[in-house]
Amino acid sequence: MTAKVVRIIMVLLTVYIGSIVIPDFYRTSFKRNVKYVTLNYSEVTKQFVIWGLKEGKLLDTLGNEYTRQEYERMVPFSSMAQLMKRGEFPDTVDGVAVTPQLVAANSYRHIVNLTERGRYYAMTPLVHGGTDRVGYIYTNDMMRVNRNGIEFYNCETNSVDTEKSALFDKELCGLGYCPPAKKLYGQSSTGRSRDDGLFFIDSKDQLFQVKYRAYKPVCRKIDLPDGIKLRRVECEPDHPEVVAYLFGDNNGVYVLTVDERILKLDLDVFDYDSFKTFDVMGNLFYHMISIQKDGFEKLYIFDRDYKLVDKYGIHSDVYEKSGAGVAEGFLFPFVTTTFSYVNGYYISTEGQPFVKFIWLNLVLAGVLLWMKRRKGLDVKNVFNVIDVLLVAAFGIFGFVSVLIYPIRK
Amino acid sequence: MEENIIECKNLTHYYGKRLIYENLNFSVKKGHIMGLLGKNGCGKTTTINILNGFLQPRSGECLIYGESTQNLSPDTKRRLGYLIEGHIQYSFMNIYQIEKFYSGFYKNWNREAYFELMSRMKILPSQKVSSMSCGQRAQVALGLILAQDPDLLILDDFSLGLDPGYRRLFVDHMREYAKAGNKTVFLTSHIIQDMERLIDDVLIMDYNRVLLRGSASEFMEKFHQFTFDLERDDINLKDEALTVEADRIKNHYELYTYASAEEVQATLAAKGLAFSEFKQVKMTLEDAFIGLTGKY
Amino acid sequence: MILHLFYKEWLKTRWFLFFVVLLGLAIVTYIFLDVDNNVRMKGSFNYLMNVFYGIPQANYYHSLIKYVPLLMGVCVGLSQYVPEVIDKRIKLTLHLPMHNTVTLYMMLCFGFLMLLASYAVVFGTFFYLNNLYFPFEESWAVLTSLMPWLLGGVAVYFMIAMISMEPNLFYQFLYGIVAFFLVKQFYIGMEHADTRHIIPALAIMAFVPCTALLYTSYRFIKGER
Incomplete structure (x- = not known):
């Protein structure tokens, strides 16, 4: 009895470790780059410019397309070095006289x-x-x-x-x-x-x-x-x-x-x-x-006195929406991630929607039931029932963990 | 009625789908020395493991001092001496350390018995178990059992790896110890030589079945080997009702049976077989064992 | 009886403990020779600025001790259980006139205490010296990042005990994989890491395996193969 209770505790621990390791293997194998979009703001056209929505093209919020050279002319402060190399750095921007020294002195990023x-x-x-x-x-x-x-x-x-x-x-x-x-x-x-x-x-x-x-x-x-x-x-x-x-x-x-x-x-x-x-960039x-x-x-674009001038939000694709990410929702009931950086060390567990993973869980629970019957185990025994319930609850993690720790006849 | 120290009822065990034995019953009475004899792989160590609580049989149970071997109390374990196959002991200890270690567990620990045997074997207290020969290790294991002074000894294949001298020494010590203290012994061996000097009762097993269960001396009395020559060399005696085992080299026949010489001769005569050189051969226990189980 | 059992465990582990503690102390000595050298070369203030605010990789003077607890756990575990597993000597131990569970847990308790004692000697020395060279804040930063590593040593010890008692080689292999990934979680942190919020989770992960011995020893006693 004690040994069987301990077995369940070890299965639960293994489920937890499995929820770290198995998704990690899965992502290492299947994760691909997703379309990532970034924003900039043109001091010349007073429009937001969007990187990455269309392959090799830049768009503004009105739908106009620009080449890279055109874009660089639209953002003379952040493209200053490139414009100077081509000899295209303007004398005035939006009617204000500018010099590279003045631009450099007023640019900052934090x-x-x-x-x-x-x-x-x-x-x-x-x-x-x-x-x-x-x-x-x-x-x-x-x-x-x-x-x-x-x-x-x-x-x-x-x-x-x-x-x-x-x-x-x-x-x-x-x-x-x-x-x-x-x-x-x-x-x-x-x-x-x-x-x-x-x-x-x-x-x-x-x-x-x-x-x-x-x-x-x-x-x-x-x-x-x-x-x-x-x-x-x-x-x-x-x-x-x-x-x-x-x-x-x-x-x-x-x-x-x-x-x-x-x-x-x-x-x-x-x-x-x-x-x-929280990314702060500043210019003249x-x-x-x-x-x-x-x-x-x-x-968000603020003037020099921190009055809001304009704002624009945009969504990028995320891993969760990619093929592998969507499939992940069906495969794993939850995923635990561990990560560390200077001064920090985190373990966090995130659940997936129940309606997605429950199907695989039920199938695996059925497979386990069939395997137990084939081995001649008493499937009405409380510990065998718990095994099946663990698989129904923890899906693939439960299935692997239950098989790692054999149950005696 | 003598008390049963060991009592095994309806033991059945399988390894996977391979049957070891089915419904095995035996008991060992107080003061008796029982030998479980059998060929390699017939289930001797399996039985020892069940007796020591290191194996749960598929069905049936074994009782030692009335307690299930699956759940022996510390007090019962204290009365039980155990020798693992190959005289395994803690090889990282030396003679002195191993005695010091075990002495704390047994109330009647007899230190002198142990050190006397060690000095007789010329084993130094600083000698490590790992640096000993098999024979010396056997003496250490024996010395520890003697010092423990258990009421019941379970010895698994004690003769393994011992040369004839050490084997005889072990057997003689064991017999003297058991008989002097009215101790009960259950042992297994696949080497039968010297065994008749030791055991009172015998349990002979073949694959999946028990061939013999009873007093060793009674068995030796009743079980016979006859040799004779027949004129023909193609007679199959194995199917005769009185035959336990039969063998033949050309027209020279060997017959193992519980029947008397007269009964054998009568059977041969009834079949119209003329025999010559009819002799009863005096057997050792080993001969009788082979006669019972066959050579292969 | 328990003292005699401890005597046996001591005979098995003493040399391994001695060498692993010696190695730990040698590493601590090396670390503080390096710290002393840095203090002399750079001055206390500049060196402390380096330690607190320098580029991290260059300033983790105590990186070397990261895997010392793991090594200690492995050494105590292997030295204690390998001699019992060879030739199934554990049968001798389980035949001693004590309840099997008591016997097994006394062995485990001994190993755990030895592990704690080795930690105390090596890390006690470390923190003593650390306080001579650094303010309390640095010792605190090291202690918080050290806690998962210490727990990792405990986890690996309990897992070794569990795996040793398993009678089947294939399942030993599977538990070995579980042990690897379990222990790995304790060593992902860097040298100055605030681990206070995850210590409870890691402590559970480290101490839950101490129960697992009951499961594998049950399989052993029931004669699984």
Whole structure:
């Protein structure tokens, strides 16, 4: 009896492992590239341009077709190098005089991978500005935030610089800081023209910014709009106007500017948990923000003051809609994927629609029943019935697992 | 009535579709030494495995001290000495370690008996089991069983790989031990030599069936071998009612039977067969075993 | 009785344990010689910046210990069970005057404790030295990424025990495949990985196989072949 119960436990474990391994083999064998569509926006025609809808062609939203050369002329800022090589870089764009230097100075890109949820061990340097040295310098210590407040850990002596820590703590407590901090954001670095210091969210979900200038802490509390709590602060130290993008728990995205304004971006369909990429591109005329998830991209065009100018969303083909992907729904009741990247390691299981896989499951359950009868096993025995039910529930995974662990007559 | 220590009822076993035996019944009485003899592959080790609880028969059951061998209690296991075919022991241990290990499991552990045998065999305490000859290993296994002092011994093919000297030594020790302590022994062997010195009862098996079950001495008394010459060399004696086994080289005949010399002679005469050189041959147990089971 | 059983297990495993712990300590020593060298060459602050914020592949100073727990699990498992499987010596063990389940689980318990003891020696040394060179945050980052690897060693040990008791070679092979893919899941993570949310799932995957011994030993005792 015990052995038979243990056998069922092992079958269930094997079902779980099977749901990782078998779909992985299946996808390695049958997965093909799907038609992938991307968007761009023409500063010249004020139209969205779509890559990949038609083989070798570019289309705009009105259905006009363009060659690659025509397209490059339509997006002179992002195709600047190519146009210069051909001697076609224009003197004016949309009536505004441009030079390569001006375009380069105003172009930026920042890609935020939303599936990466940041570091879970918070320790980062805080550079020192306003000293007798030019620019910023490292101070040979790193800052951490914990129950005690702020601690500066001196790497050389392997100890906490209590004096400096107390200095910052005192300053922050005066602003209403309530330790411990939940998250620490930003990477204060000497290699940049501007240092925004570090940001952290305290136990009451208040946002603080901390800098170190002329041997003194420079701290401020940033009042958040709409009563939001922050899920993430993504710093933008290379942009001349933007300090950080703030992701709120209301799925709102805000821009924190160098002049301490907080502007809400009108990203109507954005959802922090379902979108995977937040891609910001900027040029002389616009801020362009593309949000992407599997099979969908939406591009928002903002003017220099973050007023929405235009938006366009487009669906790509996805693996789930390809032949192999559709067949997968009929073959596997669920699929478990495991993946890892820097700082992360995930196992997730996703189910398929019941009406698809149940047919194969029932067939396999029937095959198992027939095999058991042929072997002369008592098919009315409770453990044999459980076997058949396991196959009916877990399909191909159950079938393989049940056969791996033989049942005694 | 003597108590049955081992009692096997209606044992039937198959490996896949191959029948080993069907409805095998036997019992071993207290103080008796029973030998299960048979050719290779007739089910000796299968029976031992069932007795030790390492095999569940297709049907039937075996009881040891009234407990099913499928579920022996620790107390019963403690009364049971077991020798695996080939005198297998923990080869990674040395003589000293193996004694130390086993001593913790048995209340009546007799350390002296073990070390006495080891010193008699000139085996050093630091000698590892893995570096021993088969004969030495057999003595270690025997020494451990003697030290355990079990009430019932189950020995699987103890003679395997032993030369005649070691075999005789083993048999003599075992007999002396069993008889002095009124111990019960169940053993199997495919080498029958020396066996009559040891066993009281015998169970002789052939493929799928039992050829003999009973007292070894009674069997040796009743079972005979006769040789004689006939004028013709084409007589088939195997079909005669009194024949157990018969063999012939030219016109020289060998007959194994439970019948007496007179009965055999009468049967030959009744068939009109003139015989000469009629002799009763004195048999060892091995001869009798071959007479019963045939040479092949 | 249990102590005597442990004595037997100790005789089987002691040299393998000794060598695998020695190897683990040698790896730890090498890692911290390298760390010490880096600290001297680059300075503590710069080296710590490298470790926290450098290009990951270049800065995982502790990569070498990733498969040490796996090696320990394999060594303890094989050294404990291979001698029992050869010539079916496990029959001797199961003949000891104890309940079979108790005997088998005491053996398993011994192996598990030995595995934990080896972990304690090697990784205790690792974290002791790690704390001398790095702040707590680094040890925490290493510990979270190490947990799946430690559990992987446990899983492989239990799977070896289970496979050893299986009497049929073909099914041993099949369980071997299951074991391979099971254990693989513990080693997909990188060297600084937040694994806290998946530790419960991995712990279940590591400890469920400890029950499997009951299934294969039952097959052995019933004489399956």
